Amino acid sequence: MSHITIAASSKAFVQLFNKIRDNFTFSKSDSGNFGPFSASYSVAMHLEDGTIQLNNDDTVEVKHLKIVWDTLKVQVCFNLPGFCIGGWCIIPDPWNGCLVGVPKICIGGPICVPLDLSGLVSEVNDLKANLNPVYFVDPARTAGESDLDAEFAGHPNKWRIFFDPVFVHVDPIDIPASVANIIENIVRDAIESMFPVLPGFIVDALLAAIGPILDLVKGILGIVGEINDWLTDLLMNTFDLLGIIETAIADYFAAKTPIYEFEDPYPILDAGPGLIPVKIPIRNLASHVNSQEMIVTADVG
Amino acid sequence: MTTRLKTTLDPNLYTQIGLDSGSLTMLGTIAHPLGEAGEYRGALHLGADVKAVFFITADSNSPIAQATVDLAGLEKAQSGSSASEGEESCGCADGSKEGPSGKKYTVNPRGYVLFHLQSGQGGYYVHLRRIDAAENDKGYDTRTLKNGDAFTAMILRPGTYSIKNVAGKGAAQVVVHYPKVGDKPYVPPAPVRIECTANGFDTKGKLELGVGQGLVFHARTDSRIEIKLEKADDGPARTDRGRSGFRKHQLA
Numbered sequence: 001m002s003h004i005t006i007a008a009s010s011k012a013f014v015q016l017f018n019k020i021r022d023n024f025t026f027s028k029s030d031s032g033n034f035g036p037f038s039a040s041y042s043v044a045m046h047l048e049d050g051t052i053q054l055n056n057d058d059t060v061e062v063k064h065l066k067i068v069w070d071t072l073k074v075q076v077c078f079n080l081p082g083f084c085i086g087g088w089c090i091i092p093d094p095w096n097g098c099l100v101g102v103p104k105i106c107i108g109g110p111i112c113v114p115l116d117l118s119g120l121v122s123e124v125n126d127l128k129a130n131l132n133p134v135y136f137v138d139p140a141r142t143a144g145e146s147d148l149d150a151e152f153a154g155h156p157n158k159w160r161i162f163f164d165p166v167f168v169h170v171d172p173i174d175i176p177a178s179v180a181n182i183i184e185n186i187v188r189d190a191i192e193s194m195f196p197v198l199p200g201f202i203v204d205a206l207l208a209a210i211g212p213i214l215d216l217v218k219g220i221l222g223i224v225g226e227i228n229d230w231l232t233d234l235l236m237n238t239f240d241l242l243g244i245i246e247t248a249i250a251d252y253f254a255a256k257t258p259i260y261e262f263e264d265p266y267p268i269l270d271a272g273p274g275l276i277p278v279k280i281p282i283r284n285l286a287s288h289v290n291s292q293e294m295i296v297t298a299d300v301g
Numbered sequence: 302m303t304t305r306l307k308t309t310l311d312p313n314l315y316t317q318i319g320l321d322s323g324s325l326t327m328l329g330t331i332a333h334p335l336g337e338a339g340e341y342r343g344a345l346h347l348g349a350d351v352k353a354v355f356f357i358t359a360d361s362n363s364p365i366a367q368a369t370v371d372l373a374g375l376e377k378a379q380s381g382s383s384a385s386e387g388e389e390s391c392g393c394a395d396g397s398k399e400g401p402s403g404k405k406y407t408v409n410p411r412g413y414v415l416f417h418l419q420s421g422q423g424g425y426y427v428h429l430r431r432i433d434a435a436e437n438d439k440g441y442d443t444r445t446l447k448n449g450d451a452f453t454a455m456i457l458r459p460g461t462y463s464i465k466n467v468a469g470k471g472a473a474q475v476v477v478h479y480p481k482v483g484d485k486p487y488v489p490p491a492p493v494r495i496e497c498t499a500n501g502f503d504t505k506g507k508l509e510l511g512v513g514q515g516l517v518f519h520a521r522t523d524s525r526i527e528i529k530l531e532k533a534d535d536g537p538a539r540t541d542r543g544r545s546g547f548r549k550h551q552l553a
Contacts, residue, residue: 085513088492090332090451091413093366100332100367100413102453102515105314201459202315204480204536205512211486 002297004282008260013294014052017062017163020257021047026248027071030239037078037221039234043241044071047249050124054289058130060163065124067170067245072120074235077112078220080187083209084108107206113186113217115179115231122173124249131287131294132164132254135264147265148276156265159285160258161296165250172236175228183227184213260296311420315457322452322518322526323444325372325416326423331443332367332413332451333429335359339410340432343403345375347425353379354403357429359410366412373421375404413451416443446497446520453492454516454526459534464495464502464516468525471501475508475516475528479536489513497524 008016024047031040050065084106089098138155150156191206210216214227223230236242265279285298313327320329335341341357353375357368408414416427430440445468446452456462459479465472473495480487492515496503499522510516518526 083487083513085328085455085457085489086330086515088515090330090415090453090517100415100451102330102455103369103415103417103419105311105327105419107314199315199458200536201479201512201534202457204482205457205487207482208480208487208512211482212484216486 002284002286003300004296004298006296008294008296010052010054010291010293013054013060013289016259016294017050017052017060020163020253020259021050021065023257024249024252026245026252028241028244032239034238037076039074039076039239041075041235041239041241042071042073043069045069045245047124054291054294056291058288058290059166060129060131060289062124062127062129065127067122067124069118069120069122069173072117072173073114074117074231075112075114076221076234077110078217080108080111080191080210080216081106081220083206107202111187111190113183113190115182115186117173117175117179120173120175123171124168125171126167126169127165127249127253128167129163129165129253131259131289132162133285133287133296134160134162134258135285136160136261147279147281151263151267151277151279156263158261159264159282159298160261161285161287162255163253163259165253168246168250170242170246170249172232172242175232177226177228179231180214180227183217187213187217262298313420313422317422318458318530319462320454320456320526320528322446322524323426324424325418325426325443327418327420328455328457330415330417330453331427331446332415332453333441333443333447334413334449335408335410336449337410337431341429342432343370343427343429345372345425345427347376352376352425356403356405356432357414358405358407360407361410363407363409363412365408367415368406368408368412369415369417370404370406370427371419372416372425372427373418373423376421376425378404444525446518446524446526448521448523450520450524452518452520452524452526454518454528455513456510456516456528457512458530459512459536460530461532461534463529463531464508465527465529466497466502466524467527468523469497469499469501471497471524473502473504473506473508474531475510477510477512477514477534479534480512487511489515491515492517494519496521497526498522 027044029042045067048066048068050062053061055061084104086102087104089101091100093099136158138157140155141150192203262282265281267277267279269278271277280300283299283301287294287296311327317326320326322329322331325331338359338361341359343355343357344351345353355370355375427443428440434440441447456477459477462475464475489511493508493510494517497518497520
């Protein structure tokens, strides 16, 4: 029989969880070269909502936890082939094709398409966790420092209870199909504003040579299906953003931010005039859940 | 959010309207057969100035059918060198390292030397002469195309043009149609070939071309081709064109 038993109702547990959920932020940027194109991204996100269920098998399950992408910027750069003149034959060789040809002059160049998809929302579809108590020795505590000195210095040891995920499953971002129109408009704008003085006939020749812009972009990037699906795949799988976020969420809950923590020794009475605080050492702390509540047990001594 | 296309487009491609085979620009080239084996010396002229010299070896054992001479590149490479001292000063070049040097090309005498400009304003002509030519042999000058030469022209500016052989007979009209954005990428059709004979062009009347489509003039007699814009075609009015400024692209 444990000396101490503390319980928090499922409602109280939800409040505890919401507090650490709201403190979660994540940001990252990366870039890569993929042959015919290069891409980079910059993301920042936080978590919202979610439904929490305490289970009798000592697990907590969180569903429909929203990932709000405060920043989701992607840039894809590629070489726009544009329009080539020349390259044809002046003096044909009746036996071997061409004897003398005109060198090619190409109008085109590198283009970068920046996409700002900030504000999109995706979901941590399923997160299952156990509670894991971890004893924390404050690294600021010096050797030989007593519990009392550590308390006065503001770095006492602690028991920390972490929400330790068994698995985290994040759904891919659902990028709307309308991103294709944005890409088309950006490429067209880029061509039309190449030079403020560029004559309209060159712009129109370039647009005519390119043909349907989306077909061209898809051809260059090697997209077979829809552009939005390709973009999702680029971010989630090629850059492995899905795995990176799942790991970041798991790491945050499992090791960075405890759902609750107790000082050790635990203060029973505060210091008074001429009196030092009364503290009791806590040992063998354990934490469990059932469908009704979270239960923390510990021994004194 | 705006983005810009960093293009390789040379403004000379669209600011120089019209062509003259005697004054080469980016949209024109001349293919000239040397005919005889030997050593040739070429001088690149811009007006009265010699901007560069180069040497061509017409070697019967060479498998090379086309020596491509980028005139703008030649001038760039030799600017500041003694090339501009003039033809006389370096006509004696014997390939010695001390003498004024120029770029060297090799081609089979049955092949062609192609003069073109990869970039720049141009306006050049080339004077080519055998190194061992007799004193009274004036050599070849691109301002007058000779039998066997080919002058190619590409027209980017839509409109109606007049074409004339100012060194002989021949006149025609060319209409370059305004480009249309279609379901498929536009590829300029195959070049139109015109024979320049003593009796004029073998093609009479009006020619119709697409933007960037080539015109090849095969000289069968002394020729100098001039292409002049008579009437520009600016296409449909586009008031929405120009600097777009800041525009936020939003997901629907």
